[in-house]
């Protein structure tokens with residue numbers, strides 16, 4: 011088991027009252043799983059995904075990662091876990107606009123103080139893997155949406171994380187490009203044995219899951235594995 | 236990739252925005268550098284004027300002003316010659332040298348000149364500038380006279396003058412200041428007619444940059460006779476020992492010299508000194524204003540930059556960048572802004588000082604290279620201090636809220 015959430019609660023205080031974005035959510039992810047999280051808009055999918063490694067702080071509940079409780083860790087410790095062991099892919103690609111493809115992909119390595127030569131070697135390899143060797147010096151705005159998401163995928167795996175957290179990675183892409191991205195994720199999951207937790211509202215994408223969670227109003231209503 | 240490279244790439248990408256960030260700091264530093272460059276020269280001028288005047292106490296007739304002393308109008312008041320003896324025969328200590336003078340504006344060769352009667356040896360002995368020029372022997376040395384080496388730089392080198400040591404100025408002989416000499420086309424051994432009397436020019440004095448350049452010096456007795464003011468002088472210049480002056484030499488002199496006005500050179504140049512002190516205060520006030528205005532302006536710029544990059548900060552935090560990385564990103568940028576602003580401000584201020592100095596303060600201003608260091612240090616301090624609060628806030632941004640789609 012690589013990731014476990016136990017009775018996770020996240021509340022948002024709002025004018026109209028307290029919103030339970032996550033309400034007593036419990037689940038377990040095994041190493042090598044491809045987890046898909048589905049549910050209607052506002053059901054708490056993003057909150058769940060981002061709360062695992064401290065990007066959203068939990069109101070209560072426990073998170074265990076690689077056998078270690080991490081929900082009560084310091085910001086510094088959670089930052090280190092994200093840097094070393096987690097890769098994120100977002101719907102909006104989240105690339106740094108003034109960095110080229112290769113520079114964006116090297117960023118996680120730079121944050122981990124990997125030497126320049128090693129950065130270049132690993133980033134080139136990964137870009138080769140996602141088929142962007144000929145776009146290394148392009149800025150994000152000079153790339154198509156599909157290409158940008160492939161850069162984001164490359165960036166999320168370049169530091170060899172244990173788990174990839176993807177929040178609607180195909181949400182901004184047309185069906186053909188979506189399939190391409192999903193195939194990449196499947197390949198990463200199969201060949202590199204990286205665990206994947208993917209939020210999606212696309213039924214097609216959900217079919218890629220080896221384990222499927224369905225959320226409604228902050229609660230897990232269907233669990234398939 | 237490194238964080239430094241990230242900062243440089245971002246700087247370059249948003250280079251047009253830099254101008255607003257740099258403007259306040261550059262102008263601020265420029266103003267300070269300009270004021271400082273001008274006032275440092277002004278201070279040097281005071282010091283040089285003090286040296287050039289030679290004597291440090293001036294005994295003037297009652298009712299005479301310093302202006303009278305310089306303009307030497309025909310009806311300027313005088314004081315009796317005996318006062319010199321009174322000082323000599325008194326028990327007052329601390330008077331190292333004395334030079335009685337009679338000065339009048341007269342016609343020479345049809346031109347307006349200032350004629351000063353002096354008692355040669357003593358007159359010259361109290362002029363450090365002329366000592367430098369080799370006009371006197373070394374027998375008159377005073378305990379606190381400005382030392383020769385210090386004056387060397389101000390004096391003109393003139394080998395001929397050096398060899399020809401004169402400690403007397405004979406009747407019918409005169410010496411001409413450099414400007415008078417030019418005006419009247421005088422040279423050594425030429426002759427000049429002053430008020431109908433024929434004088435031989437024994438020497439053209441080296442340029443001193445003071446009123447003395449406009450004067451013709453002749454023997455005091457000669458001048459008194461010529462002007463018909465026997466046994467009267469316009470002023471007695473005294474070289475007093477510095478310690479003695481602070482210990483009440485002026486008061487003692489006043490006791491034995493009634494109906495006189497006794498003043499120190501320090502008082503004479505005090506207006507200039509006051510101006511310089513005012514400049515210093517203005518600089519200090521400017522410094523404080525610039526620190527705040529510059530700091531706030533840079534802070535404002537950084538805050539705008541932080542807000543523009545909220546999402547980028549969120550992305551970096553998501554990828555595992557700690558708060559230290561956010562600090563480094565923005566403070567390194569502030570450092571680079573500071574260095575650039577400091578250098579630009581120094582260049583602008585120096586140019587302004589050099590160009591405007593002669594117009595505004597009437598003095599030639601030279602670049603002070605040391606100010607480059609201070610400009611950069613000050614600009615960096617302002618820039619980094621101003622960026623601290625926005626950076627602190629940026630490091631505390633909630634990554635999640637800033638990751639949301641825009």
Ligand SMILES: Nc1ncnc2c1ncn2[C@@H]1O[C@H](COP(=O)(O)OP(=O)(O)O)[C@@H](O)[C@H]1O
Pocket residue numbers: 022023024029030031049050051052053054055056057058636
């Ligand atoms: N910063 C916030 N402040 C208040 N409420 C929020 C905030 N973020 C999310 N929510 C609420 O939490 C619930 C879950 O949101 P989210 O996890 O983004 O849903 P999903 O990703 O499934 O569409 C929603 O009802 C949303 O309105």
Ligand SMILES: [Mg+2]
Pocket residue numbers: 055056057
């Ligand atoms: Mg969402």
